Every structure is written in structure tokens, then in C-alpha cells.
Amino acid sequence: MHKNFKIMIWIAIAMLGATAISAIALNRGESISALWFIAAAACVYAIAYRFYAAWIAAKVLMVDETRATPAERLENGSDFIPTNKWVVFGHHFAAIAGPGPLIGPTLAAQFGYLPGTLWILIGAVLGGAVQDMVILFISTRRNARSLGQMARDEIGPIGGVAALIGTFLIMIILIAVLGLVVVNAMKHSPWATSTVAATIPIAMLVGFYMRNFRPGRVLEATLLGVVLLLLAVVGGGWIDHNESLRTLFDHDGLPLAGSIIVYGFAAAVMPVWLLLAPRDYLSTFVKLGTVILLAVAIVILQPEVKMPAITQFVDGTGPIFGGKLFPFVFITIACGAISGFHALIASGTTPKLLTNERDIRMIGYGAMLLESFVAIMAMIAATVLEPGVFFAINSPAGVVGKEAVDAIAKINSWGYAVTVEQMNQLASDMGESSLFARTGGAPSLAVGMASIFGSAFGKGMLALWYHFAIMFEAIFILTTLDAGTRVGRFMLQDMLGNVWPKMGQTSWMPSVIFTSGLVVAGWGYFLYIGVIDPNGGVNILWPLFGIANQMLAAIALCVATGILVKSGKLKYAWVTGLPLVWLVIVTSTAAWQKIFSDDIRVGFFAAANDLATKLAAGVLPPDKAAVAPHLIFNQQLDAYLTMFFVVVLWIVIIDMVRVTTRYLSGKPLLPTSEAAHEPSRLVENWVRD
Amino acid sequence: MLKKIIHLWHILRQLTGDDAYDVYLKHHAEFHESSVDAAPALSRKEFFKLWQDNKWKGVKRCC
Numbered sequence: 001m002h003k004n005f006k007i008m009i010w011i012a013i014a015m016l017g018a019t020a021i022s023a024i025a026l027n028r029g030e031s032i033s034a035l036w037f038i039a040a041a042a043c044v045y046a047i048a049y050r051f052y053a054a055w056i057a058a059k060v061l062m063v064d065e066t067r068a069t070p071a072e073r074l075e076n077g078s079d080f081i082p083t084n085k086w087v088v089f090g091h092h093f094a095a096i097a098g099p100g101p102l103i104g105p106t107l108a109a110q111f112g113y114l115p116g117t118l119w120i121l122i123g124a125v126l127g128g129a130v131q132d133m134v135i136l137f138i139s140t141r142r143n144a145r146s147l148g149q150m151a152r153d154e155i156g157p158i159g160g161v162a163a164l165i166g167t168f169l170i171m172i173i174l175i176a177v178l179g180l181v182v183v184n185a186m187k188h189s190p191w192a193t194s195t196v197a198a199t200i201p202i203a204m205l206v207g208f209y210m211r212n213f214r215p216g217r218v219l220e221a222t223l224l225g226v227v228l229l230l231l232a233v234v235g236g237g238w239i240d241h242n243e244s245l246r247t248l249f250d251h252d253g254l255p256l257a258g259s260i261i262v263y264g265f266a267a268a269v270m271p272v273w274l275l276l277a278p279r280d281y282l283s284t285f286v287k288l289g290t291v292i293l294l295a296v297a298i299v300i301l302q303p304e305v306k307m308p309a310i311t312q313f314v315d316g317t318g319p320i321f322g323g324k325l326f327p328f329v330f331i332t333i334a335c336g337a338i339s340g341f342h343a344l345i346a347s348g349t350t351p352k353l354l355t356n357e358r359d360i361r362m363i364g365y366g367a368m369l370l371e372s373f374v375a376i377m378a379m380i381a382a383t384v385l386e387p388g389v390f391f392a393i394n395s396p397a398g399v400v401g402k403e404a405v406d407a408i409a410k411i412n413s414w415g416y417a418v419t420v421e422q423m424n425q426l427a428s429d430m431g432e433s434s435l436f437a438r439t440g441g442a443p444s445l446a447v448g449m450a451s452i453f454g455s456a457f458g459k460g461m462l463a464l465w466y467h468f469a470i471m472f473e474a475i476f477i478l479t480t481l482d483a484g485t486r487v488g489r490f491m492l493q494d495m496l497g498n499v500w501p502k503m504g505q506t507s508w509m510p511s512v513i514f515t516s517g518l519v520v521a522g523w524g525y526f527l528y529i530g531v532i533d534p535n536g537g538v539n540i541l542w543p544l545f546g547i548a549n550q551m552l553a554a555i556a557l558c559v560a561t562g563i564l565v566k567s568g569k570l571k572y573a574w575v576t577g578l579p580l581v582w583l584v585i586v587t588s589t590a591a592w593q594k595i596f597s598d599d600i601r602v603g604f605f606a607a608a609n610d611l612a613t614k615l616a617a618g619v620l621p622p623d624k625a626a627v628a629p630h631l632i633f634n635q636q637l638d639a640y641l642t643m644f645f646v647v648v649l650w651i652v653i654i655d656m657v658r659v660t661t662r663y664l665s666g667k668p669l670l671p672t673s674e675a676a677h678e679p680s681r682l683v684e685n686w687v688r689d
Numbered sequence: 690m691l692k693k694i695i696h697l698w699h700i701l702r703q704l705t706g707d708d709a710y711d712v713y714l715k716h717h718a719e720f721h722e723s724s725v726d727a728a729p730a731l732s733r734k735e736f737f738k739l740w741q742d743n744k745w746k747g748v749k750r751c752c
Contacts, residue, residue, distance in 0.1 A: 077716040084700065086704075087700060217707070272741065335751075341751040483748075486745075
């Protein structure tokens, strides 16, 4: 009876899920309730977690709960510590979920809500969550080694170097594009700029409190910081209304980009405790709080999604970024569906805390499902806006025109109703001077969130909600920027240390300044180009980031597949092999088009040549002609960078295929680096929750 | 109910690292104090410094 009851519940979940997905997919009406998205996501995740993930854990990985984990065997009280599974889950989730799952879906909404939503759901349960879980497992079996080390140990030195270079370049592109998102959110917005600026001294104050005033009292300090952040949002409104103060924070893109570059350098050189660590606490709390609040608001309010299921822009003419639905929706939404970056957290960081192998499913697979859910909520927040408003905010001036009237006329010509008055009213409701061409996804997400929060908790404070949402996005974008610059610095020091050992000392100040400067110069360059680009820059940088991130995922899946085959599990190798094949198809196609397409909105070389011809013919207006040489050089650089990514990816694939064929034909291989079985002593006496 | 709240509070403290020093003291008492030449436990301030610097060595944040 009990068993039958369980079966019936799962049948009901499956039916509800199928109904919700059909409702989303088949709806051709004016609008559809966002609750269907939540229902579809919850059912898909539940079924995938209960059946697919459980099957992978039991049959493919054969997790062994009696086997001691590195946290137990190597316990040292500082980094290897057996930790409560919910705590590990929390750390792991906080580490993997950055601003990516908020921005990608917002940009991909130009294709309509359906393609992005389906990719987020399917990509996560069959790709991203599988990757995270398998990498967590193989790293746990290998003394918590990092992805690069495992690639070197199991596949060969080439894979290791490729993973290292891939990570470094992604970091550079990622930071540049995130910096650009923040710049676009702060451009000519004294309220947003002053609030974001205030987060820096607040973080320092919290850092000082935790380090010196009340050492180790993390919770007290964080609480203090969160209260101050909320006050900073309110204070920003006050500054915005003060005529003399507001001019201090009212800036163009270029000076804002400059200050972000200076800030990034300072943050990488400063000690962690002063800025990075406290900012991380604050951003984690604000992030979790806001995501929960958004979920509650969506459930209470059940907003209507007004974006069509599919727009005409699937043909590649979209204003936000050029390129057809395939492959670009799969590149644009990386985080939330599958993100290679997670493999870096799942190897090395999380396994050092894992108490028991049986929690690998919950932490590896479960945390990714939660991130995917965040992406679904971002998709909802973007698509509850009137499509006309959505395109007015997200279309760069280079595509729709600088003047509001031109932009509106262009958007109306696509069949999306919106008026200048409507946009002006919206901007004044949100406490901004203009919302046209605020590319990057953050402002439109903030408008969407503000309208959801506004309807759920009172309309009177729309401007406050808008700037709260901007602060929420900016604070963890800046955390990623700080942390990324620092990680890039460590990698560079490590690499240079092979040539000149002194450079490898992470505390030697000349080396710190030199390597931090190089990393900041790297992303600062792309950020600068993004700001001067009349097409907004996001349309170039985000696909580049997507390709790089998916490439890293493909490398991680190569390592995972190679290890599965080497451990005699060839018949299950499709579990990581299928997502790998899909990613290779997607990234290779996207890269091919970005390099060779004749469409100047897709192909880097095509765009460079087009601009060069126009420049030579003298048809560019003087302001565009002045920046044209930079843009031409940058487009060419981006093309070569994309080529480099694809070549690296294919080298790793060929290496992996070499290893597996050697295994299958019985030839000698690198020995497995799996640590020997040691029985766990914690199984009986560990107090389970 | 009260038990649940206390339990949640413990998880929150563990999640944030608020109780890291207490955990360290316990670890120290269990593994190190028995040997004769063991160094005395670090002070709260010293420990927190080490703990925080340690925590930020690897890749900590992602996209």
C-alpha cells in the first residue's frame, strides 16, 4: 500500500510536469501565468533528481557510503573538514551561483520565452547537473584534486594545460562582460552609482569588524553589513534628489569603466579580509534573500508572462545579439543550464568538506538544479515585461538609434507596442532619467523584479525596489570581479613561477602588483572596448564568454568520460558522453559562425571588414570614425581568440579519444589516480541530520 | 519546535563559519592536547586570520 502510494505520487508529479510543459510550449495566447514555469521546473527537477540522479549515483558512479572521503582521511582542521551536508550544500551553491544565471536568460529572452526555458530545464537535468555531480565524485575519489590536475593525471599533460589556459581566458572575458553589465546599470544613474559605490566602504567596515573589532563574529558583522546596504539603497535615493550631490555620481560609461578598473586592481592587491571576504558574505546573504523573496513573490502574485513563446528573431536578426536560435540560445544561456566553471568548484573546493559519498547526489546534482531554478526566475522576471519595453531597454543605440523616437519607431516596426511616454513614465517610476538602451540585462531584470516586488509588496516603492535589485546584482557581480581577478593573479603567478621562481611567491609584492596589473589590463581592455562600442559591447562579449564557458564544460566532460571509460564503465559513458557531444556541436558551430559568417552582426571578420571599408570610404560620422580602428582590431582579436578556444577544445577531445581507444585496445595507459579504498569511521558515529 | 530552531541556528552558524573557532578548539582538544609538546591553541583572533586566509586560496566564486 505504502509503495503504491509513492508510485501514485510520482505519476501525479509526472502528469503535472507534462501538463505544465505543454501549457508553456503550446500557449499562443496573449500571455501565460508564470506559475506554469514554476510547476514545470519543479516537476522536471523532482523527477530527474529522484530517478536519473539516483540511477547515476548507484549504477554509474557506484558511490560507496562506507568509503572514507578526503575530508575524513586528510582532516586537518583547516581546509579538509568533514562538514554537515547542508552546510556543504550551502557553500557549494553559493560558490556556483553568480550573476550568470540572471543575465543569460534575460538576453536569450529575445528569442521568446520558450527556447531559453526548455534549454534551462533540459540542459540542467541532462547536462549541467550531471557534469557537476560526476566531477564532484571523481575529485572526491582523487583526494580533492582540481580539474586541471585530474586532466593531467588521467588524460595527459595536454589536457591539463588546456584546462588551465581555458580557465584563465574565461576569467578574463567573464570579468570584462560583468564589468560592462555594472557600467551599463550605473551609466547616468546617480542613485545606482552612489549605492554601488557605498557597498565598498560597507564591505571594508564589515571586514574590519570581523578581523579586529570582534574577531570571527561573522554573523554579527554580516547582519550589520546587510542593514547598512539597505540604508545605502535608501540613501542613494536621497542623493539622487539632491541637486548638488547627484552631479558627483552622474557619469558617462568611460569614467565608470575606468573606476571599475582601478577598483579591480585595488581589490586584487588588497588583503582578502578587508574587501573580498566581507563582500562575499554580504553578497551571499543578499543573493539568497532576494532569490527566496522573488520566488515567494512569483508564487503569491502569479505574474503574467507577456513575451511571445517564440519571436521572429530566431532567424538571427535579434537586436540584443545577432545569430540564429541554433546555436546561439545554447551559448547565451550557459550558467543555469550547463556551466564549465562549476567543474572548478566541484573539484578541489567542495570535496574537501564532503563527509560521505552518498551526499554527492544532493550536493553536486541538487545545487545545480537550484541554480537552474534561479535562471528560470530570471527568465520570468525578463518576460513579465511588455515585449516592447523589454526590447526598448535591451536594444543598443547602435541598432535602434540614439533618439527615443527612432528607437520606439524601430521597435514598433517589429510589431511590439511601446511608446515614448510609456518609457518615460517607467523611467520616472524607477527613479532613472532614461531606460533606453540599458544593455547588459541587469536594468531590465531590475525593472522586472521591481514590478514583481512592487505588485506583491506595494507599488509605492518601485524606485526603491529597482535600485535594490541593481544593488543586489552589482554586489555579487563585483564579488565575482574581485575573486576572479585574484584567481587569475594566482594562476599567472603559478605559471610565471615555472620560469622565474620568485614570481611564484604569492606574497612577494612586486609579483603581486605585476600579475594583478596584467590580469586587470586583460579584462580592462575588453571592458574599455565594450564601453566605446556603439552596439553596447554585450553583443560581442557575452557570446564569447558563452563559448568559453561551454568549452570549459566540454573539457570537464571529456575528463569525466575518459575516466568513466578507464574505470571499465564504457557502457555508461554516454551519461557524460551525450552532453559532451552536444556541447562540442554547439560550441564548434557557434565558433565557426562567429569567425566565418558573412553577417556583420555575427561574424567577427565580416564586422571588421565592413567597418574598415566604411572607414576607408569616409562614410562614418566623426565620433564613430575615431573609435573605428579600435573596434576593427578588437573584432579581429575576438576572431582569433574564438579560433584558439576551438583548437584547445579539439586538442582535448582528440587526447581523450586517444586515451579511450588505447584502453579499449588493451594498450598501457597512465595509471588511475584514484585513492585506495579506506573504510570510513564516521559512518556509524557521525550524527546524521 | 524549539529544538528545530536551535538546530537551524547551528546550521546557520556552521554555514557562515561563525562557529569555526569553536570547531577548531574541539579539534585541538581532541587531537593535539594529548601530546606533550603540543602547541597551545591559537587565540580567537589568530585563528580567524588563518582560517580566513586559508578559505580564499582556491577558486571561490564562479559565474
